[in-house]
Amino acid sequence: MTNSTGTTKGKVRSALVIGGGVAGPVTAMALQQAGIEATVFEAYDRPADGIGGGMGLAPNGFQAFDAIGVGDAIRAVSTEMNGIVLRSWNGKKLAEFGTLPGIDPTRFVIRAELFRALREAAAKRELTTVYGRRIVDASQDADGVTAHFEDGSTATGDVLIGADGLRSTVRRLIDPAASAPRFAGTAGFGAMVTDAGVAPTDGMMHMAFGKRCFFAWQVLADGTGFWFVNLPVARPLTPSEQRERGGAYWLEHLTEVCEGDVTPAGRMLAATDPTAMLFAGSTESLPRSVRWSRGRMVLTGDAAHAPSSSSGQGASLAAESSVELARCLRDLPLPQALARYEELRRPRVERIVKETARTNARKAAGPVGRVVRDALLPVMFKLVKPEKNAWQFRYPIDFDAPVG
Template sequence: MAKQIKHALVIGGGVAGPVTAMALQQAGIEATVHEAYQGDAVGVGAGLGLAPNGLAALDVIGAGDLVRALGDPMQSIVLQSWNGKRLAEFGSPGRLEPTRLVMRSDLYQALYDEALRRGIRIEHGKKLVGVDEQPGAVTAKFADGTTATGDLLIGADGIRSTVRGLIDPAAPSPRYAGLQGFGSMYAAAGVVPDTGGKMYMTFGKRAFFGLQVIDGQAVWFVNLPWAEPLSQPQAVARGAERWLAELATACAGDRTPAAELIRRTDPAHLMMTGPMESMPVVPHWSRDRLVLVGDSAHAPSSSSGQGASLAIESAVELAHCLRDLPLRQALARYEALRRPRVERIIKAAERTNSNKAAGPVGRVLRDALMPIGMRLISPEKMAWQFEHRIDWASPAAA
């Protein structure tokens, strides 16, 4: 057992932060989570898919069933063209449990509460502004003038990570996919029938639309092509009523319930999730006693359906390696295990985004060629994404 790391500073209190702290605790390493915002993230974010591999990673730290209770099964995803033509249908291989549709706010709250229940300290209002590195230790410096010292500093601070820039000032910035994200829930009884555990996704003429109806509740989202990225605050400032009109117009020519659901949505219930982005390849995941986990290192676009699951996997794998190996070897092994997998998924999501933002000619080619291409991709060929498991019981190899 490697005993170099006794206390870790986890920067970021979203989804990856509490999972990282719980995994470290299970590995015998104390962790404190430092969150930049004064308040929590209850009510922030739309729905997301938690894939079988993400649930399995949560099982390693005893939190899988906690999350399963929150969501609804997504048995498969049905891809359609704007005129209702079915392009493809795919899901997890039948031997695996289905992906679960979970509201990000619910996931955050459950993991946050569980971390507190396990005795993990979460401090708010701790915006990281710099670090002071000493032999055998690292000190985090926060905007409020306070500091904290530990054996390792872990950046779980998202796609706009401060820690990433401290590790490598030349690190890339997020890449905009040309799409803005929106979503909501609507009591759809009598408007849209239950979708039978399936998520229907439509490549519309002017926007990409997703819909799943569960027990009379329609969970919908729209990816709207938009030339320049708008931050979430900028999108909010533009006004929910204005966006709903824009979204309804964008979906009006498609043979889907999109325009009707959007027109019926209360502006107060519209969720504006900001620009759809992904991270280009991040050359350096660690330096000395600094390391990245989750979106700070590998943020796939939401089109991947794997963002939260990959972040959870990486948090658990990092703790696994730190448990068994000296620090330098642990960080090298962690990156070697994770980088090929996450970069393969990021590339696949980028191809999906290019289809969502296709122009008139590209749309015709996409709709003609996608059914042919999808026939060549069986669920078994996609199983590598969902079957990934972390062997916590076995020592992490150097």
């Protein structure tokens, strides 16, 4: 497939977007809105329905989704969270965070539902996603960039955008010395339950640092609920490895691991259909990416910057970066566009990555770490003013404003 149209005075007219997760479709829609032709190439041969757990979408993410007109479609498949209550294994409340004045609440979404909403929005705009195209190499010259796929096919455009996630191939093509993501010690599981058998949580998400795992739950007024677990594991587990063992195995294991903690885990796990379990794979952290671009290749989303999975910011930052990248490519010729993009995005994402880095360690704490954590967290949270974090949740994007 060849769709190179060349550039006019360095301005990009066509883009190859690698990856059909969150950043890929958002980038493609934003590029289309910017007047740039975009095609998405996804490694898997079909949409990722039923894959992955649930996630929180921060209000800043919705500001990016709204900038390209998909915010309402995502609101329709997500649930508002009025706040978060953090608890110790013995039920003791460690801290409570409500919504901040003037800032919309975070929303909870099943990952597959988010992917579906984005995919449908992209399809409505007649954007093409080509499945079964795993990028393995790329070549570039003064006229364009060519993606080489595992199946031997190629595609050519003015710019190649790596939206191919944490284990990005495009990152390695841009910088062969780039560090690989590091295993962060836990694996994720979750499920929706139609009859949770637990009192509604008034829009609050409860999260408990259990003795052997981290358990979170929210129950709606109609009795439906969702839960997720971060389970400390000795080695990385992929979603396929989790799935191979089967939902029934994991439900039994998680029930045993959660035993003794004062949470509704026992009841909610018992109410879970083993075939409805969601497997999120292992948590991984990405060391700082030194290079975000080289020539006609550039990164967005997790490929460029991945905050801790507990930050609740990964997908939102991915959406922000993707929209900003499209604005830069619309307004500036290629080398300047990519430099401006990095200048706009790096300070913000690196600050968020830094501030959220320690949460995973708290989830996987051993017995001594647990005692220290439970003693320190309430004090720390009393000292931290929630408004101090409000900056994270405010990122209004005026799509039509020139980036300058």
